[in-house]
Amino acid sequence: MSGSALTVRQRLAAYAGLAKIQISAQTIYRSNYLVSLLGLLFKVYLLKEVWVAAYPHSRATMGHGQQISLSAQIAYSTLASVQYFVFNPWTLSGIPERVRNGQVAVDLARPVRYTAQMTFGQAGVMIAGLPFVIVALPFAILVGGAEAPASAGAGLGYAVSLVPAFLITLLTGSIVGITAFWTLETDGTSIIYRMVAQFFAGALVPLWFMPGWLETLASWLPFQATTYTPIAIYMGKSGSVVSTIGLQCVWVVVLWLILRLLAVRALRRVALQGG
Amino acid sequence: MTTEPRDFGREPAGRLIPWWRSYLVLLGAAWRSQFQYRANLFIMILSGVAWQGVGFAFIWVVVAKFGTIGGWSLSEIAFIYGIRLTAHGLFVVVSGRIFVLDTVIQEGEFDRYLVRPAGALAQLWNRQFYLPHLGDLLSGLVILIAAATEIPADWNVLTVGFLLLAVLSGGMIEGALQVIAASFAFRTMNTRQIRGMMDDIFSNFGGYPITIFPIAIRLILTFVIPLAFVAFFPSAVLTGRSGGLYVPEWLALMSPLAGPLLVLLAREVWRSQLKHYKSSGS
């Protein structure tokens, strides 16, 4: 809305401030975070045991006739669990809460675009979790397993593809959050979103093990670009790295447009109803 | 119009009613409270289904790919999962949203449950009826019934009866363990995370053939946190596997007794800890 009133520098400072607020809010929940980390290690271990029990031999066939070893599959599942954990902290940025109690009017009065506020608020939540993950990663590798990237290029591609993956997670989360303007209810919706997104992201099972129709469906949804795509690049199972990352970027743009469209309508709705 | 003043005399108007009747009265109140908010019933229940369903979707994809896990077919694993989830659904539907228990106790809200002629736990459980829990129960029943018709079990009065008792007992096991953990909140301990962990263990480990895990984990899940009795042992009995387990066969056959026994234990623990309730200094 009135974002144009600020200089670029002022705006960046505002974004950083919004993220910081969320970071400090999150550290209050430190002990919760520790427990959810234990939960993560626990799931990593469990998934490993399930894969060990499921694998009949040391190799299994992927959907497209490729082979994937047990140890590679375990590495996938460990990496996916950790990455999903970082990108999807339980406490989202509290938009629904703020819509319900009317605080959103304050948010809207700030001279920074509402969508930007939401996005950077969520980024803050995730950044707050990073130190815990750095501590947890060695344990996760110990409990589960790890493999080096397929090649130096794959490693670099993985690092680069995490950026659009992160943005897509933020954008889909915000899109679900913004529906609170209409439903005034989000407990239910956000749980459904999380569960569906987790599954289609490949956080539990890689797309290559899904039955054909499910794999097709998953590959047409944005969620796979958040977890499955970066790891597939890492393991050298993705085809052309450049075009895969390009596709991720297309998703970023599409989702951003959808979010803007919804945000404009949500604001109009608030304006009409007087918040 | 003026009403007559009343003389209450020496006899109070109230009397004690059986625990199940007060439970139903309180449940009715919680249920009506829930509908004061026009929450979307469908979405709330669906969120329960989604929460539980995604775990099953994982198993389903893996087993569909590999045929079996640890010698159990898809329908057999679904059967374990269905028993576990139905038992869980039964427990959460009757117990409401109790993860807030610690705050209820710390902030002295629990006081009000002690000055009414009804069980404190029944009042606590009916503090709020949480609609998504219906989704847990619903998905459990769907998976259980679908799987029961698929597995090569011989369904007769005896086996169906065993299944029903096992499901009830499974709900009691989870409930009893949750209540035991919760009891320690009366000693101003923070029990929320312990209870959360337990819930995690139940929902993450509970639906698998426990024999796929290393022996140490198996023993823990049998004798420390008696999860094996919830769904795995009953499934092993009903699919004719109870002979070759890591425990004597009679133990698996007795699993419907585990719930009632633990409930008795939980009752004692709850009562003994309730004495330590401190209310809150205002």
Added chain:
Amino acid sequence: MTGLMAYVGARLEVVDPLGIIHVSELVKDFRRPKRIKGALGGLRTLVTRESVIKRAVDGIDFTVDEGEFLGYLGPNGAGKSTTIKMMTGILQPTSGKIEVAGIVPWRERQRNALNIGVVFGQKSQLWWDLPLRESLQIIGKLYAIDPARHRANVDWFVELLDLDPFFDTPVRQLSLGQRVRGDLAAAMLPEPRILFLDEPTIGLDVVAKERIRGFLSALNREAGTTVVLTTHDLDDVERLCRRIILIDGGKVTYDGDVESLKSRFVQQRRLVVKLAAGVEWRGVGIPGVAESIGDEAVELAFDPAEIQVSELITAVLADHQLTDVAIVEPELENVVHRIYASAGMA
């Protein structure tokens, strides 16, 4: 004070046949884990299990007769709420005896609940999301109250507490005063023999306070309910209570009626005289009389044990022409304030 304690003790030994509440040598300790400050403080608090003991109630004795209206008073932290929580079965005493209508509350919590009504000014016991009407229906079912009695009680309460304007509004939308009135109705619906009130009028406006006082008074007078009230509002006490127990530091410091409390703790009376127009104040010249001269009146404080009122009035009239004379009784507010202050509190 020792004489008073002996008096209370004697009453208990006889076991007053009218007594509905018996409390003797009641003690309650709270054990609090010692918090360790500084780095890793939280962790060390968990590990060391050291604790500090706070004795909130320290050997209290009293008996309340059926039909009494008792004011249970004391400064903040005196142990009032803790005593009430033990009488209502919420807390188990550390030691001592307690009997309410023949029942040991913590041992038979649910049976005790039938005999008592409880209202905490701070915390509602109503169903937050439901209208008051429905809360009362639920209570009716929970206590299995006979429908005819239920209806008669509800009608009486609706009139006495003026519940009609908000009877169908969800409780969470009520004002504090409305909510407390609703709580009172809910507490009294099962016709308990004893009503415990812990600061029911705190934070209420004058109108709401008046309604509540009227209700409590009618309840005690018409229905015969025994009432135990803690409050910081001494107007409540003066309007309602015939007997007062003062406690401090967990011990009883006074037990008796309001009048003797005044005479025991406040020797001073005040004589207020209004001078006729144009008359100058020239003093009375009696030692021990403190004079304070205002614009319209002069106040003379004196100790009735030393100086006769008639003597003082005669002395005043000898030198002045007056339009009005009045003797001012001490107000309970001032009395209690002085008692707290003399003990180094408040």
